[in-house]
Amino acid sequence: MSARLTVHFSGIPATHLAAVSGLAPAAAPTGDSTTDACALFGLSGPDLPLAAITYTHDFGTPPPAWCARLDPVCLMPSGATLRLLDLAHAPLADADARQLFERVSAAGVIPAVQWRQGAPHRWYVLCADAPDVRTCPPDTLPGGQIADGQPTGNDAARWQNWLNELQMLLFDAPPNLVREAHDLPPANGLWLWGGGLTPTIEQASFDTVWTDQPLVGGLAHLAGRPPQAAPKSATDWLAALPEGHALLGLGHDEAAPDRAAHWLTALQAALDSGRLDAATLQAGGARFELRRQGLLARLRRGLRRAAG
Numbered sequence: 001m002s003a004r005l006t007v008h009f010s011g012i013p014a015t016h017l018a019a020v021s022g023l024a025p026a027a028a029p030t031g032d033s034t035t036d037a038c039a040l041f042g043l044s045g046p047d048l049p050l051a052a053i054t055y056t057h058d059f060g061t062p063p064p065a066w067c068a069r070l071d072p073v074c075l076m077p078s079g080a081t082l083r084l085l086d087l088a089h090a091p092l093a094d095a096d097a098r099q100l101f102e103r104v105s106a107a108g109v110i111p112a113v114q115w116r117q118g119a120p121h122r123w124y125v126l127c128a129d130a131p132d133v134r135t136c137p138p139d140t141l142p143g144g145q146i147a148d149g150q151p152t153g154n155d156a157a158r159w160q161n162w163l164n165e166l167q168m169l170l171f172d173a174p175p176n177l178v179r180e181a182h183d184l185p186p187a188n189g190l191w192l193w194g195g196g197l198t199p200t201i202e203q204a205s206f207d208t209v210w211t212d213q214p215l216v217g218g219l220a221h222l223a224g225r226p227p228q229a230a231p232k233s234a235t236d237w238l239a240a241l242p243e244g245h246a247l248l249g250l251g252h253d254e255a256a257p258d259r260a261a262h263w264l265t266a267l268q269a270a271l272d273s274g275r276l277d278a279a280t281l282q283a284g285g286a287r288f289e290l291r292r293q294g295l296l297a298r299l300r301r302g303l304r305r306a307a308g
Contacts, residue, residue, distance in 0.1 A: 004245045004278045006206070007263070008037055010213045011139075011252045014286030020260040021281070021288065029285035034137070034215060036282050040247065041201050041219045047134060049196025050215065051124060056198070057218035058118030060226075065114075066130035068195030070123045072100060072187035073138060075146065075167070083144040084191065090184045092120045096175035100187055103173055109165045122214065123190070131155040135193040151192060159192060166190050198222070208242060211249030220247070230254075234266035238275060255283070268293065 009017060014029045031039070038048055051069040056062045072092065074085040092100070097120035105115035114126040132154040141149045151159050167189050170176060176186035204223035211217050212230045220227040230250060231237035253259065270276040271292050279290040 002243050003241050003276055005241070005248060005276055006040070006280045006282065007248045007250060008040065008216060009033065009250050009255050009283040010037065010215065012255045012283050014284035016255060017281060017283035017288065020255065020257050021264055023288045025286035026289050027287055031285035033284055036285050037215050037219060040205065041223050043199055043201065047196065049194065049199055050137065051194035052196055052198040053218035053222065054122060054214040055118060055124055055218070056221045057214040058122060060221065062198040062222065063126055065126045065128050066195060066197055067124055067126050069193050070125050070190045071121055071138065072123065073189050073191045074185035074187060075189035078145065081145060081147045084138055084141055084146050085144060085185050086138065087121060087185060087187060092187055094120055099175050100170060100173055104166050104169050107169055110162045130197065131159065133159050133195065135195060137193050138191045163190055163192060205245065206247040207244030209247045213249040213251050216249030234263050238266055238270045
């Protein structure tokens with residue numbers, strides 16, 4: 001069997017994976033998990049069209065026009081400005097997200113756009129004429145301060161006005177009033193980011209891809225490698241891994257210490273038994289290489305399992 005595996009962890013820093021794995025990076029971090037994922041498929045540079053990529057994951061086909069994310073967020077007062085609060089730790093229920101989406105998309109605030117909802121926290125607008133507007137992803141704002149991430153470009157002022165109008169529509173929306181009554185952050189704002197046209201990926205570097213992550217999944221679709229769902233059991237999946245170079249895209253939850261330990265143990269066993277020829281981990285712009293262990297190390301690991 002000749003099988004290689006690259007495991008990409010989305011949304012976690014390199015220091016976290018180093019801490020839970022005990023591994024040192026093979027090289028200093030050169031970016032973040034987003035740029036790393038794109039680089040795996042040959043995409044690089046500023047202003048990557050991330051919305052078009054995740055749209056492809058959500059809908060199975062690329063967007064037919066310029067596409068941007070317009071995600072629901074919580075905007076909290078912070079001194080003289082506002083701070084963006086990610087709703088991932090208090091996610092919107094599906095029904096609440098649909099109601100909020102319908103409220104803003106039906107209002108006609110932004111002319112000549114098509115709205116699409118890919119997931120509760122992934123909303124899109126499509127525009128036939130690409131606007132001159134540059135944005136930044138919400139997870140790159142220092143301390144969440146939105147003053148550091150306002151749109152720029154010739155069309156930025158118009159888009160900011162539209163965003164302000166949409167914010168007013170969300171302010172007193174029933175799902176937000178209920179959330180506030182339960183001391184949950186309201187989805188009282190929208191964040192524009194990731195705009196662009198669908199990129200062209202010339203050739204896939206991987207024979208197979210498994211992931212539920214929107215960015216990695218969209219890249220795989222565009223590369224002609226529609227992904228399969230991420231496996232639930234590392235051991236069972238590795239036992240049936242086909243030959244070739246596979247990519248496994250995992251999310252933040254799989255990098256929790258207990259889940260990461262599950263994956264690392266299974267990967268190490270697959271390497272030591274020869275079922276895997278090589279295993280590379282990527283997180284936060286850094287690369288980590290798993291190595292086969294010698295007989296003594298394997299015996300020690302077996303004794304620790306027996307004792308546990």
